[in-house]
Amino acid sequence: EAGVTQFPSHSVIEKGQTVTLRCDPISGHDNLYWYRRVMGKEIKFLLHFVKESKQDESGMPNNRFLAERTGGTYSTLKVQPAELEDSGVYFCASSQQLAGGIDEQFFGPGTRLTVL
Amino acid sequence: AQKITQTQPGMFVQEKEAVTLDCTYDTSDPSYGLFWYKQPSSGEMIFLIYQGSYDQQNATEGRYSLNFQKARKSANLVISASQLGDSAMYFCAMREGPSGSARQLTFGSGTQLTVLP
Numbered sequence: 001e002a003g004v005t006q007f008p009s010h011s012v013i014e015k016g017q018t019v020t021l022r023c024d025p026i027s028g029h030d031n032l033y034w035y036r037r038v039m040g041k042e043i044k045f046l047l048h049f050v051k052e053s054k055q056d057e058s059g060m061p062n063n064r065f066l067a068e069r070t071g072g073t074y075s076t077l078k079v080q081p082a083e084l085e086d087s088g089v090y091f092c093a094s095s096q097q098l099a100g101g102i103d104e105q106f107f108g109p110g111t112r113l114t115v116l
Numbered sequence: 117a118q119k120i121t122q123t124q125p126g127m128f129v130q131e132k133e134a135v136t137l138d139c140t141y142d143t144s145d146p147s148y149g150l151f152w153y154k155q156p157s158s159g160e161m162i163f164l165i166y167q168g169s170y171d172q173q174n175a176t177e178g179r180y181s182l183n184f185q186k187a188r189k190s191a192n193l194v195i196s197a198s199q200l201g202d203s204a205m206y207f208c209a210m211r212e213g214p215s216g217s218a219r220q221l222t223f224g225s226g227t228q229l230t231v232l233p
Contacts, residue, residue: 031218042120043207045220056220091161098216102149102168105221107161 002026004108006092012114018080021111025074025094031055032075033095033105034067038088046090049075050097082115089113119143120208122224129198130232136183137193137227139208147214150191151221152182156204164206167191168215198231205229 005024013019025032034046046065047057051072060067064083069075079086089112093105121140129135141150152164167175167182175182183192195202205228209221 033220035221035223042225043209043223045222048218048220050218055218059220089159093161093221095218097218102166103211103216103218104151104163104166106163107153109158109160112159 004092004094004106006090006108006111008111009109010112010114012116013082014116015084016081018078019082019113021077021079021090021092021113023075023077023092023094023108025092026106028096029094029106030072030097031095031103031105032069033093034075034077035059035091035093036088037091038085043091046077079113082113084115087113087115118224119222120210120224122208122227124227125225126228126230128230128232129195131200132197134194134196135198135229137195137206137208137229139191139193139224141189141191141208141210143189143210143212145212147212147217149211149215150182150184151209151211152180152191152193153207153209154202154204155207155226156201161207165193195229200231200233203229203231 007022032049037043045059048055049069066078089110092108095105148169150167154162165177181194208224213219
């Protein structure tokens with residue numbers, strides 16, 4: 001079974017440009033999460049989808065970030081316009097919707113975003 | 117206040133020795149789960165072990181065990197018989213809420229473990 005995949009693995013853009021990150025969760029996983037790790041800091045939660053609905057977007061830093069999950073499958077995270085402080089590694093994770101289970105989150109390899 | 121604290125930015129261990137990576141947490145929720153993830157230099161996050169707040173016994177997964185001390189709010193990871201391939205960043209994380217609630221994880225700052233030959 002394929003794991004969580006993310007595209008691209010690396011992206012280098014200039015300040016003010018737009019970047020779109022993509023995440024394909026494990027098939028059948030209703031829960032999809034975005035996290036990011038800014039250099040030298042903790043991994044921080046951004047938002048959580050259940051199927052196509054945003055369950056929790058309390059971690060989104062500002063309105064330059066837009067996440068979508070059309071059809072409840074893959075998700076995109078768009079940063080427009082990008083700022084220097086957006087540089088970091090963006091992780092996507094997915095989990096099954098289980099009642100009482102461990103609800104382990106499976107992580108993708110991350111997208112390393114560098115804003116110059 | 118920090119919800120997950122990992123006080124060891126870096127640790128060294130001799131191959132075949134055991135090592136303990138510290139993690140303390142802070143929550144007022146009676147139901148929570150604690151996770152450890154490994155991040156090798158390749159970047160992917162690999163789930164290692166889980167401990168639920170109501171679990172009576174410490175979790176074990178192969179060479180990994182979790183020393184769960186609920187009253188002290190600590191969930192230290194013990195790796196036995198270290199191998200060179202264990203060299204990686206290790207993250208402690210917490211989910212507040214009951215199992216299956218699918219809530220976000222809160223991460224610590226990580227511990228970089230280096231296994232010496």
